[in-house]
Amino acid sequence: MIFSLSLVFFHVLVTHSIIKPCHCSTLRPAGLVVNxxxxxxxxxxNLPTDTTELHLxxxxxxxxxxxxxxxxxxxxxxxxxxxxxxxxxxxHYLRNWLLKNRAIVxxxxxxxxxxxxxxxxxxxxxxxxxxxxxxxxxxNGIYNIIIGVAxxxxxxxxxxxxxxxxxxxxxxxxxxxxxxxxxxxxxSLKPKHRKRLHTGLSEVSVDSESLGHTEDVDRPLxxxxxxxxxxxxxxxxxNIKIKAT
Numbered sequence: 001m002i003f004s005l006s007l008v009f010f011h012v013l014v015t016h017s018i019i020k021p022c023h024c025s026t027l028r029p030a031g032l033v034v035n036x037x038x039x040x041x042x043x044x045x046n047l048p049t050d051t052t053e054l055h056l057x058x059x060x061x062x063x064x065x066x067x068x069x070x071x072x073x074x075x076x077x078x079x080x081x082x083x084x085x086x087x088x089x090x091x092h093y094l095r096n097w098l099l100k101n102r103a104i105v106x107x108x109x110x111x112x113x114x115x116x117x118x119x120x121x122x123x124x125x126x127x128x129x130x131x132x133x134x135x136x137x138x139x140n141g142i143y144n145i146i147i148g149v150a151x152x153x154x155x156x157x158x159x160x161x162x163x164x165x166x167x168x169x170x171x172x173x174x175x176x177x178x179x180x181x182x183x184x185x186x187x188s189l190k191p192k193h194r195k196r197l198h199t200g201l202s203e204v205s206v207d208s209e210s211l212g213h214t215e216d217v218d219r220p221l222x223x224x225x226x227x228x229x230x231x232x233x234x235x236x237x238x239n240i241k242i243k244a245t
Contacts, residue, residue, distance in 0.1 A: 022034050022035060022039065022045065022047070023036075024048070031050070031051075031052030031074065031076075032051050032053070033051075033052070033053040033055075034047055034051050034053065034055070035055045036056050037055045037056065037057045037079070038057075039059060041056070042059075043061065043065070044061065044064060044068055049071055049073075051072050051075065052074045052075060052076050052077070053078075054075060054077070054079070055078075056078070056079060056080050056083070057079045057080060057082045057083070058081075059082075060083065061080070061083040061084070061085065062086040062090075062112075063085065063091055063094065064093060065093075066093040067093070068093075069101075075101075075104060077106060078101070078104055078105050078106065079105075079106040079107060080105065080107075080109040081107040081109050081110075083112075084112035084113070085109055085110070085111055086111075086113045086114070087111035087112075087113070087114070087122060088114070089130065089132075091111075091125075092130050092133060094109075094122060095123060095125050095130075098122055098123045109121075109122055
């Protein structure tokens with residue numbers, strides 16, 4: 001067990017050793033030579049924009065970020081050989097850049113993987129080889145657009161529903177013979193609203209309650225003379241419009 005752990009530690013120490021900084025030197029009459037060869041690099045570091053000669057051979061580069069070399073407009077010599085480049089959609093930028101700058105590349109880099117293009121020069125990859133990459137990017141873009149539009153429509157619909165519910169008015173037609181009917185659906189489910197409604201109705205119906213025990217059972221619960229006051233209270237306090245017929 002201890003021997004196995006020692007091997008793992010040794011492997012990590014070797015493969016992830018401390019990366020030394022690139023060596024820079026001035027090139028006469030003007031220019032900057034940057035030597036980053038054999039430093040176990042997995043990506044190109046940030047370099048001065050006035051670099052004219054760049055050595056990146058014998059590292060562990062698998063791809064180059066799109067637009068990376070475009071910032072170094074003064075490059076006149078580049079070395080990228082002996083790197084395990086993985087030639088998938090991510091290598092498309094480097095392939096196009098190499099095709100445009102063959103004159104300044106010291107030794108043309110080759111693909112390390114996948115096996116179908118292993119040891120093949122990156123510049124020899126055809127446009128057809130990258131055709132599926134464009135289709136995949138287009139599909140992903142359309143999918144993202146559809147999802148974004150759907151989410152926007154859902155948010156707008158929710159906001160419109162809330163606005164409509166807040167500004168809605170309810171108009172009920174109550175026949176005179178049903179004036180004593182108590183509609184539970186008009187009551188708010190919130191306790192504070194039920195309390196306000198009960199207080200407002202008790203103020204206008206106190207006279208009818210005092211006479212309710214002595215009147216006939218068929219008599220309406222609300223006095224018709226007080227009905228306008230009840231309707232007005234419902235309209236002002238609860239925004240409920242009731243039309244008496």
